[in-house]
Amino acid sequence: MEITVSRQAQFNAAHRLHNPDWSEEKNRDVFGKCNNPSYHGHNYKLIVSVTGMIDPETGYVIDMKILKQLIKEHVEDKFDHRNLNLDTAEFANLNPTAENIAVVIWKALRRHIDSALHLKITLYETERNFVEYAGK
Amino acid sequence: MEITVSRQAQFNAAHRLHNPDWSEEKNRDVFGKCNNPSYHGHNYKLIVSVTGMIDPETGYVIDMKILKQLIKEHVEDKFDHRNLNLDTAEFANLNPTAENIAVVIWKALRRHIDSALHLKITLYETERNFVEYAGK
Amino acid sequence: MEITVSRQAQFNAAHRLHNPDWSEEKNRDVFGKCNNPSYHGHNYKLIVSVTGMIDPETGYVIDMKILKQLIKEHVEDKFDHRNLNLDTAEFANLNPTAENIAVVIWKALRRHIDSALHLKITLYETERNFVEYAGK
Amino acid sequence: MEITVSRQAQFNAAHRLHNPDWSEEKNRDVFGKCNNPSYHGHNYKLIVSVTGMIDPETGYVIDMKILKQLIKEHVEDKFDHRNLNLDTAEFANLNPTAENIAVVIWKALRRHIDSALHLKITLYETERNFVEYAGK
Amino acid sequence: MEITVSRQAQFNAAHRLHNPDWSEEKNRDVFGKCNNPSYHGHNYKLIVSVTGMIDPETGYVIDMKILKQLIKEHVEDKFDHRNLNLDTAEFANLNPTAENIAVVIWKALRRHIDSALHLKITLYETERNFVEYAGK
Amino acid sequence: MEITVSRQAQFNAAHRLHNPDWSEEKNRDVFGKCNNPSYHGHNYKLIVSVTGMIDPETGYVIDMKILKQLIKEHVEDKFDHRNLNLDTAEFANLNPTAENIAVVIWKALRRHIDSALHLKITLYETERNFVEYAGK
Numbered sequence: 179m180e181i182t183v184s185r186q187a188q189f190n191a192a193h194r195l196h197n198p199d200w201s202e203e204k205n206r207d208v209f210g211k212c213n214n215p216s217y218h219g220h221n222y223k224l225i226v227s228v229t230g231m232i233d234p235e236t237g238y239v240i241d242m243k244i245l246k247q248l249i250k251e252h253v254e255d256k257f258d259h260r261n262l263n264l265d266t267a268e269f270a271n272l273n274p275t276a277e278n279i280a281v282v283i284w285k286a287l288r289r290h291i292d293s294a295l296h297l298k299i300t301l302y303e304t305e306r307n308f309v310e311y312a313g314k
Numbered sequence: 315m316e317i318t319v320s321r322q323a324q325f326n327a328a329h330r331l332h333n334p335d336w337s338e339e340k341n342r343d344v345f346g347k348c349n350n351p352s353y354h355g356h357n358y359k360l361i362v363s364v365t366g367m368i369d370p371e372t373g374y375v376i377d378m379k380i381l382k383q384l385i386k387e388h389v390e391d392k393f394d395h396r397n398l399n400l401d402t403a404e405f406a407n408l409n410p411t412a413e414n415i416a417v418v419i420w421k422a423l424r425r426h427i428d429s430a431l432h433l434k435i436t437l438y439e440t441e442r443n444f445v446e447y448a449g450k
Numbered sequence: 451m452e453i454t455v456s457r458q459a460q461f462n463a464a465h466r467l468h469n470p471d472w473s474e475e476k477n478r479d480v481f482g483k484c485n486n487p488s489y490h491g492h493n494y495k496l497i498v499s500v501t502g503m504i505d506p507e508t509g510y511v512i513d514m515k516i517l518k519q520l521i522k523e524h525v526e527d528k529f530d531h532r533n534l535n536l537d538t539a540e541f542a543n544l545n546p547t548a549e550n551i552a553v554v555i556w557k558a559l560r561r562h563i564d565s566a567l568h569l570k571i572t573l574y575e576t577e578r579n580f581v582e583y584a585g586k
Numbered sequence: 587m588e589i590t591v592s593r594q595a596q597f598n599a600a601h602r603l604h605n606p607d608w609s610e611e612k613n614r615d616v617f618g619k620c621n622n623p624s625y626h627g628h629n630y631k632l633i634v635s636v637t638g639m640i641d642p643e644t645g646y647v648i649d650m651k652i653l654k655q656l657i658k659e660h661v662e663d664k665f666d667h668r669n670l671n672l673d674t675a676e677f678a679n680l681n682p683t684a685e686n687i688a689v690v691i692w693k694a695l696r697r698h699i700d701s702a703l704h705l706k707i708t709l710y711e712t713e714r715n716f717v718e719y720a721g722k
Numbered sequence: 723m724e725i726t727v728s729r730q731a732q733f734n735a736a737h738r739l740h741n742p743d744w745s746e747e748k749n750r751d752v753f754g755k756c757n758n759p760s761y762h763g764h765n766y767k768l769i770v771s772v773t774g775m776i777d778p779e780t781g782y783v784i785d786m787k788i789l790k791q792l793i794k795e796h797v798e799d800k801f802d803h804r805n806l807n808l809d810t811a812e813f814a815n816l817n818p819t820a821e822n823i824a825v826v827i828w829k830a831l832r833r834h835i836d837s838a839l840h841l842k843i844t845l846y847e848t849e850r851n852f853v854e855y856a857g858k
Numbered sequence: 859m860e861i862t863v864s865r866q867a868q869f870n871a872a873h874r875l876h877n878p879d880w881s882e883e884k885n886r887d888v889f890g891k892c893n894n895p896s897y898h899g900h901n902y903k904l905i906v907s908v909t910g911m912i913d914p915e916t917g918y919v920i921d922m923k924i925l926k927q928l929i930k931e932h933v934e935d936k937f938d939h940r941n942l943n944l945d946t947a948e949f950a951n952l953n954p955t956a957e958n959i960a961v962v963i964w965k966a967l968r969r970h971i972d973s974a975l976h977l978k979i980t981l982y983e984t985e986r987n988f989v990e991y992a993g994k
Contacts, residue, residue, distance in 0.1 A: 180722045181685050186714040190984065192872040192899040192941075197371060208372060210379060216941035219872040219899005221984050227718075235605060236616060237683035242715055243618060261872075261896035275373035277317050304870065304901050306322040307378055314316045326576065328464040328491040328533075333643060344644060346651060352533035355464040355491005357576050397464075397488035411645035413589050440462065440493050442594040443650055446635075450588045452858045453821050458850040469915060480916060482923060507741060508752060509819035514851055515754060547917035549861050578866040579922055586860045598848065600736040600763040600805075624805035627736040627763005629848050669736075669760035712734065712765050724994045725957050730986040779877060780888060781955035786987055787890060 182298075183239045184227040187249045189258035192219040193274040196263075217261060220303050222279070224253060226287060229296035240295065252286045276303040280311040288313065318434075319375045320363040323385045325394035328355040329410040332399075353397060356439050358415070360389060362423060365432035376431065388422045412439040416447040424449065454570075455511045456499040459521045461530035464491040465546040468535075489533060494551070495574035496525060498559060502567040512567065524558045548575040552583040560585065590706075591647045592635040595657045597666035600627040601682040604671075625669060630687070631710035632661060634695060638703040648703065660694045684711040688719040696721065726842075727783045728771040731793045733802035736763040737818040740807075761805060764847050766823070768797060770831060773840035784839065796830045820847040824855040832857065862978075863919045864907040867929045869938035872899040873954040876943075897941060902959070903982035904933060906967060910975040920975065932966045956983040960991040968993065 194217045195209040205213045212218070226249055230239045260266060262274040268282045280301040291297055302308040330353045331345040341349045348354070362385055366375045396402060398410040404418045416437040424433055438444040466489045467481040477485045484490070498521055502511045532538060534546040540554045552573040560569055570584040602625045603617040613621045620626070634657055638647045668674060670682040676690045688709040696705055706720040738761045739753040749757045756762070770793055774783045804810060806818040812826045824845040832841055842856040874897045875889040885893045892898070906929055910919045940946060942954040948962045960981040968977055978992040 179689055179719070181688065182718040183685065184716050184718070188984070190898050190900055192897040195373070199371075208377075211939035214939050214941070214945070216944040217872040217897055217899070218870050218939040218941065219897070220870055221901045232683075232685045232689070235607075237603070237681035237686045239685055239717075241616075259891035259894050259898040261894070261898065264896040265894070273373035275368075277319065277368045277375055278373045280317065281315055281368070304868070308320050309375075310318040310320075311315070324576070326490050326492055328489040331645070335643075344649075347531035350531050350533070350537070352536040353464040353489055353491070354462050354531040354533065355489070356462055357491075357493045395483035395486050395490040397486070397490065400488040401486070409645035411640075413591065413640045413647055414645045416589065417587055417640070440460070444592050445647075446590040446592070447587070451825055451855070453824065454854040455821065456852050456854075467917070471915075480921075504819075504821045504825070507743075509739070509817035509822045511821055511853075513752075545917035547912075549863065549912045549919055550917045552861065553859055553912070580864050581919075582862040582864075583859070596848070598762050598764055600761040619803035622803050622805070622809070624808040625736040625761055625763070626734050626803040626805065627761070628734055629765045667755035667758050667762040669758070669762065672760040673758070712732070723961055723991070725960065726990040727957065728988050728990075776955075776957045776961070779879075781875070781953035781958045783957055783989075785888075 179232050180229060181232055181239055182227050182229040182296075183242070183245075184225050185242055185245045185249060187224045187226070187246075187254060188221060189224070189254050190219065190221050191257050191260050191262050192217040193262040193269070194218070195273055195275060197273060217263070222257075223302035223308075224249070224283065225300040226283075227298040227300065228291060229298070230292070230294060240291070248287060248290050252290065253283055256286075276301055276307065276309045277311075280309045284311050284313055315368050316365060317368055317375055318363050318365040318432075319378065319381075320361050321378055321381045321385060323360045323362070323382075323390060324357060325360070325390050326355065326357050327393050327396050327398050328353040329398040329405070330354070331409055331411060333409060353399070358393075359438035359444075360385070360419065361436040362419075363434040363436065364427060365434070366428075366430060376427070384423060384426050388426065389419055392422075412437055412443065412445045413447075416445045420447050420449055451504055452501060453504055453511055454499050454501040454568075455514065455517075456497050457514055457517045457521060459496045459498070459518075459526060460493060461496070461526050462491065462493050463529050463532050463534050464489040465534040465541070466490070467545055467547060469545060489535070492575050494529075495580075496521070496555065497572040498555075499570040499572065500563060500567050501570070502564070512563070520559060520562050524562065525555055528558075548573055548579065548581045549583075552581045556583050556585055587640050588637060589640055589647055590635050590637040590704075591650065591653075592633050593650055593653045593657065595632045595634070595654075595662060596629060597632070597662050598627065598629050599665050599668050599670050600625040601670040601677070602626070603681055603683060605681060625671070628711050630665075631716075632657070632691065633708040634691075635706040635708065636699060636703050637706070638700075648699070656695060656698050660698065661691055664694075684709055684715065684717045685719075688717045692719050692721055723776050724773060725776055725783055726771050726773040726840075727786065727789075728769050729786055729789045729793065731768045731770070731790075731798060732765060733768070733798050734763065734765050735801050735804050735806050736761040737806040737813070738762070739817055739819060741817060761807070766801075767846035767852075768793070768827065769844040770827075771842040771844065772835060773842070774836070774838060784835070792831060792834050796834065797827055800830075820845055820851065820853045821855075824853045828855050828857055859912050860909060861912055861919055862907050862909040862976075863922065863925075864905050865922055865925045865929065867904045867906070867926075867934060868901060869904070869934050870899065870901050871937050871940050871942050872897040873942040873949070874898070875953055875955060877953060897943070900983050902937075903988075904929070904963065905980040906963075907978040907980065908971060908975050909978070910972070920971070928967060928970050932970065933963055936966075956981055956987065956989045957991075960989045964991050964993055 195212040298312040434448040574580040710716040739756040846852040875892040982988040
C-alpha cells in the first residue's frame with residue numbers, strides 16, 4: 179500500500195530577484211519591486227512529502243521525527259534568518275525565485291532520503307503564491 | 315525541470331442551483347436549500363496552478379504578476395460581486411455548481427496561457443467543499 | 451474566575467447594500483459593487499463569545515452543546531442559504547452591512563443567554579473584513 | 587470532463603502507537619512520546635476526495651450531502667470522541683498511525699462509493715503532519 | 723507605550739470530562755461523548771499574550787525566545803502527549819475542560835512572568851471552540 | 859451602538875534587529891539570529907481595527923474601501939518589498955521589532971482617521987508571533 183506522508187516547516191529569509199546578465203533597467207522591468215537592491219523578505223512555508231510503502235512493523239512510511247530532523251539540518255539551519263543572495267552558497271549564482279528555492283530544497287533532501295521513496299516539495303512564498311516540485 | 319506554480323484569488327458571488335428541465339419539487343429534492351429561488355452566496359476561493367519548465371533567464375515558470383492580471387481580467391472582473399445565474403453569460407444556461415464554475419474558469423484562462431503549460435483550477439465553495447479540474 | 455468561551459459557526463447568504471432613501475446614483479457611489487441589484491454573497495464566519503464565571507460542578511461557563519444549538523436555531527436556520535434582503539424580516543428595512551448583521555445576531559442571541567453572562571459577536575464577511583459587537 | 591470534489595470533516599480521538607511484538611524499550615525508542623501508555627490525542631482533520639465525470643443533469647460528480655452523510659456514518663460516528671486502540675475493532679490489532687488510519691478510512695468509504703469514482707483520503711494528524719492515500 | 727505581544731504554541735493530549743461526585747448517568751447526560759471512559763483527545767492550540775511597556779533599549783515587551791522557553795517548560799513538557807486525567811497532578815482532581823486548562827496554564831506561567839506585565843491565555847480545544855482567561 | 863470593524867492586509871519586508879549603542883557581541887547575545895547583518899525577512903500580516911458608532915444612513919462605521927486605501931497609501935506603499943532598516947525613514951533610527959512597527963503604523967494611520975474613532979493595530983510577524991497596539 180503506497181501512501182504519502184507530509185511534514186510542514188517554516189523559515190524566514192530575505193532575498194532579491196536579479197539577473198546579473200541583464201541591465202538594471204531590464205531587471206526592474208521584469209522583476210518589479212522584487213528587484214529592490216536592499217532586499218525584502220518572506221516567511222517561507224515548506225511542505226515535504228514522501229511517498230512509499232507502509233512498513234508493517236511500525237505503521238510508518240518514514241518516521242516523522244527523522245523527516246523533521248532532516249528538514250532542520252538541510253533547510254532551516256541553512257536558510258532561516260538568512261539573506262538567500264548574500265549568505266548562502268546555493269543562491270550566490272542562482273536567482274532565488276520560489277521555483278529555484280524549491281528545486282534547491284528538493285536536491286538537498288533527496289540525497290538523505292531512501293531512493294525507494296518518492297519526494298515532493300511544496301513551497302509557499304506568501305499565502306497566495308506557492309510552487310511544487312517533484313524532481314521530474 | 316518541470317514545476318507547478320500556483321496563485322490564489324477570491325471572488326464573492328450569489329448563485330442558485332436549478333435545473334429548468336425539472337419540476338420545482340424535483341429541484342427542491344435534489345438541490346435542497348441550494349435551490350432557494352432568492353439565491354444565496356459564497357466567498358469563492360480560487361487557486362490557479364500552472365505547470366511547465368523553469369525559464370533559466372528569469373527563474374520563473376510564468377510571471378506571477380501576469381497570472382494575477384489574467385485572473386483579475388477573466389475571473390474577478392466577470393464574477394466578483396455578481397449573481398452568477400442572472401449577471402453572467404456563462405451560467406445563463408448552465409447550473410452554477412462548484413464543478414461547473416471550475417470548468418468555466420479553466421476554459422476562460424486556458425486560451426490566455428501558453429499551450430506548453432499545463433493548467434489546473436482548484437475552487438473552494440466553502441472551507442469544507444472544494445473541487446479540482448485539470449482539463450481532462 | 452471570569453473566563454470567555456467562544457464557538458465558531460458559518461452561514462452562506464446573498465445580500466445587497468442599498469439605502470432606499472437615496473437615488474440609484476448615490477447608492478452606486480457609496481456602496482460600489484456591493485450595490486449590485488442582482489445581489490452577491492458571502493460565506494459568513496461567526497464567532498459567538500460568552501463571558502462569565504466557571505461553574506465549579508461542570509467546569510463550564512456555558513455548555514458548548516447548548517451554545518451550538520442556540521446558534522443553529524437563531525442564526526443558521528434563519529440566515530443560511532437565504533437572501534438577507536428578500537428572505538428575512540430582520541433586513542427587510544435594514545441595510546445588511548456586516549455591522550448591522552452583527553447587531554441583529556447579538557440581539558437574537560442575547561434574549562436566550564443568561565443575563566449574568568456577557569455576550570460578544572464577531573462576524574467575518576470575508577477573510578479580510580470583519581466586525582465585532584458587544585452590546586454597548 | 588473528469589473533476590475531483592472534496593469534502594472536509596473532523597474527529598477528535600485518543601490513541602497510542604505501540605507494537606505488541608516488541609519490548610517496551612523498543613516501543614519507547616521507536617515511537618517516543620507517542621508510545622505513552624495512558625494515550626494522548628488529536629483533532630484529526632479529514633478530506634475525502636472523489637473523482638469522476640460531471641453528471642450533466644445535476645452538475646455534480648457526487649452530491650455533497652450524500653458524501654457528508656457517508657463520512658458521518660462510516661468515520662465520525664465510529665471514531666469521534668473515541669480511543670482508537672480501546673474502543674474500535676479496526677485498531678484492536680493495528681497500530682493507529684496516521685498512515686494506517688487513512689487506509690482504514692479509505693476502505694470503510696470505498697465500499698459505499700460508486701466503483702466508477704476514484705477515491706482519495708487526506709488525513710491531518712496535526713497542522714504540520716498529514717498523509718494521503720488513494721488505494722494503490 | 724503599552725503593547726501586547728503574543729506567542730502561539732501547541733500540545734496534543736488525551737482527556738475525559740467527568741465529575742466524580744455525580745452518578746455515571748448524570749456524567750453521561752451532562753458531558754455526552756466527552757465523558758467516554760476510554761478518553762478522547764485534541765490538538766490544543768495555545769496563545770500566550772503579555773502586555774506591558776516597550777523597553778526602549780531592545781524594542782521588546784518581553785523577549786519572544788524567553789516566552790517560547792517558558793511555554794515549553796511549563797506547558798508543553800508537562801501536557802504534550804499526555805493523558806491530562808491520568809498523567810498530570812493538575813487534573814488529578816480537576817475536570818480538564820478547556821476553561822480549567824486555561825486557568826491552570828495561566829497560573830503556571832504567571833509566577834514566571836514579571837508582575838508588571840499583564841498575562842492572558844487563549845486556548846483552542848478545536849478550531850471551533852476556544853476560551854480566554856486573563857486572571858480576573 | 860459602538861462596533862469595531864477590521865481590515866486585513868499584508869506586506870513583505872526585510873529587516874534586522876540591532877541596537878547601535880551596543881557592542882556587536884551584545885547585539886548577537888540579545889537578538890540572536892534576528893541580528894544577522896545581511897538581514898532576513900517576513901510576510902507581515904496586518905489587521906487595522908476601527909471602533910465607533912454605526913452611521914444609520916450607510917450602516918457603516920467607516921467605509922472599508924476608504925480604510926483599504928489608507929492602508930495601501932500609508933503602510934503598503936511605504937513598507938512592502940522594502941528593507942525596513944535601509945529603505946525607510948521610520949526605521950533609520952528605530953529598531954524594527956514587531957512592537958515598534960505596530961506603533962509606527964498606528965501613528966501613520968491615526969492622523970488620517972476621524973478622531974472620534976478608536977484605532978487598534980494587530981501585526982503578525984509570523985503565524986506564531988504577533989503584537990497589538992491601541993495607542994495607550
